[in-house]
Amino acid sequence: MSEAADDEELKVSVCTDCARHPSLKKMIEADLANGICAFCCKTDAKVRNPENIEPMVMLMRALIRFYWDEFSYNSHWGGEAVLELFNEADNPVVEPFAANEYYDEFDHLLQEPPYPDWDKGVSIYAGFDADGMRMLNSAISRSTPRPVGDLRRRLDASNFSTIESELEALIKPFLADLKFVLPKGGTWFRARTGFEARFLRSRGFDNQIVRQPYMGASIGASPNPGNGRLNREGRPVL
Ligand SMILES: [Zn+2]
16 A cells, blocks of 8 residues: 555445434435445445535434433533444434444544534534533423424414414425425325224133224214314314
8 A cells, every 4th residue: 555545534434224313314325435334344335425424424413412412422521422322222323333443533523523603513512602611402302492382382372373474484494304205106094093992801811901993984084174183273284
């Protein structure tokens, strides 16, 4: 190997097989290349293009912010190293590291720079502001954003139609991510929680509770069009 090649920075990435979270899989498949997967340690894996890695890094940071409280990964507060989150067997993001061979390289990739501008990237640490240390971040999945909380409170007190346009404006930026196409000709099942009736089936000492599901008309469409079970009254959505 030439000296120039020796000096080249080792570029690691994540492969499609190691990605667990659907958004991570999608992100990798959007720009595929052959390369090193830091998790399974294969060197000819189908990975996110290491030359265009930043969007994937920011997505992984966003997933960390979504699922974990900062307390569990900020070592200044007694947490473990960030990458140990991915070594949790049931973590929803990625397969745990098969070996530590590329652990340091991936750690660097994930953590640098730690505080990008808010409109350019995601920081997993609350960090500091002019007044000093800020509060620790809590997992986004366990917290209600203030605008949503406010809307929810107002829904209890005011008419839906007055809040509807604000609600739409709140959701609008995310519509492209939420939209999906249902393939034509698919089979769908009606579902309804609960059951029609309950019986005790006795067989000597062996008693068994049997539930009869909703069937026929009792699981059909609502008798009042527009008032389906997932709809706000008079506003057909489904
Ligand atoms: Zn892999």
